[in-house]
Amino acid sequence: MYDLVASLASGVLVGAIYGLAAIGLSLIFGVMKVINLTHGAMIALGMFALYFFVSVLGFNPYVSLLPIVAGGFVVGVMVYWIAVNRVIGSSDLMSLLATFAMNMIIIGVGTALWTTSPYNVDFSLPGISWHGYTIPGTQIVAAALAIVIAGLLYVFLYHTRTGKAVRAVASNRQAAELMGIPTRRILAIAFGLGIAVAGAAGALIATLFPFTILSGGSYELKSFVVTVLGGLGNPAGALAGGILLGLIEGGVAPFVDVSWTPVIEFSLFVLILIAFPAGLFRIGKNH
Amino acid sequence: MYKRPFFWIVLAVIAAFVLVPGISGDVGLRESLLLGAVYIVLASNLNLMIGYTGYVNFGNIAFFGLGGYIGMYLVTALHWSVWLASAVAGASVSLFALLLGLGILRLRGAYFALATIGINEAVKAAVSNFSPFGGASGMYLSFSSFAPLGGPRHALWIIYFAIVVLMGASLLLSLAIKNSKFGLGLFAIREDEDAAIVLGVRAPWYKSAIFALSAFLPAMVGTLYFFKNGVILPEQAFDLTLSIEAIVMLMLGGQGTIFGAAFGAFVYEQFRGFLLVSPLFSQFQLVVAGILLLAIVLFLPGGFMGWVYRKLPRLRKVLE
Numbered sequence: 001m002y003d004l005v006a007s008l009a010s011g012v013l014v015g016a017i018y019g020l021a022a023i024g025l026s027l028i029f030g031v032m033k034v035i036n037l038t039h040g041a042m043i044a045l046g047m048f049a050l051y052f053f054v055s056v057l058g059f060n061p062y063v064s065l066l067p068i069v070a071g072g073f074v075v076g077v078m079v080y081w082i083a084v085n086r087v088i089g090s091s092d093l094m095s096l097l098a099t100f101a102m103n104m105i106i107i108g109v110g111t112a113l114w115t116t117s118p119y120n121v122d123f124s125l126p127g128i129s130w131h132g133y134t135i136p137g138t139q140i141v142a143a144a145l146a147i148v149i150a151g152l153l154y155v156f157l158y159h160t161r162t163g164k165a166v167r168a169v170a171s172n173r174q175a176a177e178l179m180g181i182p183t184r185r186i187l188a189i190a191f192g193l194g195i196a197v198a199g200a201a202g203a204l205i206a207t208l209f210p211f212t213i214l215s216g217g218s219y220e221l222k223s224f225v226v227t228v229l230g231g232l233g234n235p236a237g238a239l240a241g242g243i244l245l246g247l248i249e250g251g252v253a254p255f256v257d258v259s260w261t262p263v264i265e266f267s268l269f270v271l272i273l274i275a276f277p278a279g280l281f282r283i284g285k286n287h
Numbered sequence: 288m289y290k291r292p293f294f295w296i297v298l299a300v301i302a303a304f305v306l307v308p309g310i311s312g313d314v315g316l317r318e319s320l321l322l323g324a325v326y327i328v329l330a331s332n333l334n335l336m337i338g339y340t341g342y343v344n345f346g347n348i349a350f351f352g353l354g355g356y357i358g359m360y361l362v363t364a365l366h367w368s369v370w371l372a373s374a375v376a377g378a379s380v381s382l383f384a385l386l387l388g389l390g391i392l393r394l395r396g397a398y399f400a401l402a403t404i405g406i407n408e409a410v411k412a413a414v415s416n417f418s419p420f421g422g423a424s425g426m427y428l429s430f431s432s433f434a435p436l437g438g439p440r441h442a443l444w445i446i447y448f449a450i451v452v453l454m455g456a457s458l459l460l461s462l463a464i465k466n467s468k469f470g471l472g473l474f475a476i477r478e479d480e481d482a483a484i485v486l487g488v489r490a491p492w493y494k495s496a497i498f499a500l501s502a503f504l505p506a507m508v509g510t511l512y513f514f515k516n517g518v519i520l521p522e523q524a525f526d527l528t529l530s531i532e533a534i535v536m537l538m539l540g541g542q543g544t545i546f547g548a549a550f551g552a553f554v555y556e557q558f559r560g561f562l563l564v565s566p567l568f569s570q571f572q573l574v575v576a577g578i579l580l581l582a583i584v585l586f587l588p589g590g591f592m593g594w595v596y597r598k599l600p601r602l603r604k605v606l607e
Contacts, residue, residue, distance in 0.1 A: 035397050092400060096400060097535075097580060100580070101577045104574070109571075111573065257416070262412035266412060270391065270406055273401065274394065
């Protein structure tokens with residue numbers, strides 16, 4: 001019994017970070033109907049950025065989130081202008097391939113720089129112990145920060161002028177253009193935000209687990225599962241979807257071998273996609 | 288069909304694939320052409336979905352991997368001959384695709400693409416846990432499995448010729464579909480699915496049929512390819528990167544064209560081989576391939592054949 005509760009608690013905490021990662025993917029899809037296949041590479045870059053700030057420069061990991069988010073935004077805007085801008089509005093295949101090409105380039109450079117061997121950020125906080133189970137402090141702080149970042153994004157999207165413009169472009173790009181919104185610039189900002197959030201999620205994951213340049217790939221796949229649970233293009237649902245995925249992982253962990261988790265996850269993913277293409281949660285979906 | 292010039296071009300290509308390494312006896316050349324032929328099978332069957340029907344199958348490698356697994360299981364555990372195993376693998380993966388297609392082909396655009404990624408991962412994870420298929424450690428052939436084909440050295444040549452035959456079958460299948468009423472229905476679905484349905488194309492049936500058909504030859508080749516390697520592992524069999532590389536090959540040559548799919552696959556294989564051995568680029572193979580793909584997508588979305596058709600419109604009738 002205790003092991004199930006501990007496993008579920010740990011699942012919820014990790015799930016909040018899955019949710020944050022998925023928000024980045026979901027925001028970009030919601031605004032420009034592009035499935036961003038650089039997502040995994042950006043999560044991995046976030047991990048290595050954290051390694052750089054903490055292990056090389058000696059920063060506090062949570063302080064380093066600030067430059068990582070800012071840097072992620074800049075990288076995202078650059079990727080938008082290089083690879084995405086020209087394929088907006090053409091077929092799905094083109095945007096999938098353009099972002100995948102960027103992914104190959106980033107992973108290729110990353111592999112040449114850091115090889116594919118694992119890296120680790122040495123950092124720990126006192127945890128909470130309960131009936132012989134310990135939840136590390138880093139997990140609790142990471143989950144809390146994930147929710148804070150998601151909240152900040154929400155405030156930005158609903159209570160600032162630029163954020164409202166992002167939502168306007170998402171709901172009807174032509175009408176937004178007619179209202180005088182510079183839609184290209186807004187798309188670039190939305191892409192930058194999506195990447196910044198993905199990078200932050202990567203950095204938070206790096207405080208918990210060891211990572212390689214290829215680690216982003218499995219979180220990218222999890223983000224797909226989460227966005228489908230939460231509804232493609234629905235950032236608020238993504239957080240709920242992430243926590244649900246964490247609960248599923250935590251809930252099955254005591255009963256089946258860990259290698260079966262992906263089977264359950266991806267089967268569920270395909271079934272939900274077929275049965276509910278709009279996602280299970282429709283929270284905050286007003287377009 | 289044999290009145291079309293392209294039919295004879297396909298036959299000439301098959302003859303070249305058989306004769307050039309066959310006469311010279313060059314094993315290195317044979318290995319390179321074998322990989323090229325496998326890529327041509329993958330790319331031209333993928334073309335049936337992406338180029339003809341307009342559905343982006345990101346998990347196309349699942350057919351190849353699953354075919355390999357079923358075939359290897361039949362050969363190692365049940366001691367079937369590799370030919371029968373390959374045919375049964377093709378048929379069962381096709382059936383699997385047909386049933387799967389009835390579900391996921393209701394999704395369109397990006398949703399379909401995502402579902403296919405999910406299916407590839409789900410199948411990979413399931414196979415990694417399935418103990419008759421050896422789980423995560425895969426399956427190995429014993430040396431004696433090559434005996435019915437006259438020993439390993441002989442067997443490798445026979446498998447190579449068989450893969451070349453399947454490559455020819457893929458190209459002719461694409462040509463036959465392109466010139467049939469069925470093919471016209473698929474093109475109509477690609478252009479505007481709703482309009483096609485209104486005009487009487489039975490879209491759900493057509494889509495499921497082409498999905499199943501596009502699974503058949505890759506699954507057969509999967510069996511032969513992994514039989515030749517003597518080992519099959521989940522990571523290699525369901526490699527999402529190869530899945531996407533197949534899309535790159537298709538884009539390079541020009542989606543929707545048969546010659547383009549084959550040409551793109553062949554050139555990509557040669558190019559990859561060059562990058563892997565080049566001292567300057569071996570570290571940056573992925574980067575160079577990525578830049579190439581990005582350049583095609585941004586500046587030449589019709590691929591090589593799109594460019595050729597624009598320059599020499601008459602070739603449209605010859606190189607289909």
